[in-house]
Amino acid sequence: MSSKNHTNLRGRACLVLFLIYFAALTYLYFGKISKIATLPKEIYGIPFDQIGHFLMFLPFPFLAHGSLKGKRKWRNLLFIFFSGIVIAYAFELLQEKVSPT
Numbered sequence: 001m002s003s004k005n006h007t008n009l010r011g012r013a014c015l016v017l018f019l020i021y022f023a024a025l026t027y028l029y030f031g032k033i034s035k036i037a038t039l040p041k042e043i044y045g046i047p048f049d050q051i052g053h054f055l056m057f058l059p060f061p062f063l064a065h066g067s068l069k070g071k072r073k074w075r076n077l078l079f080i081f082f083s084g085i086v087i088a089y090a091f092e093l094l095q096e097k098v099s100p101t
Contacts, residue, residue: 010066011066011067011068011069012063013066014063014066014067015066015067017063017066018063018066018067018069019065021059021060021063024092025056025057028056029056029091029094029095053088057084057088060080060084060087061080061081061084062084064080064084065077065080068080
């Protein structure tokens with residue numbers, strides 16, 4: 001397999017994984033999921049809600065970077081950084097209005 005085909009396949013795979021991840025993230029944020037009463041309120045002084053949000057958004061930059069192609073590395077990284085901030089902020093704003101709880 002040539003290097004170009006391998007890179008193209010990797011980009012497509014990352015794009016598919018990114019779309020699946022984004023759909024799952026949207027469902028976890030806005031879906032009707034019953035609350036689990038046994039979750040701790042905080043871990044080592046950090047609210048569990050913040051830990052969950054961090055873990056949910058952790059794959060975003062890696063999958064986004066893998067799905068973007070081209071030689072504009074810094075432009076892609078800036079795009080990923082600012083789009084991640086906008087998406088996380090939008091989810092937080094919409095969560096209060098759309099979430100059933």
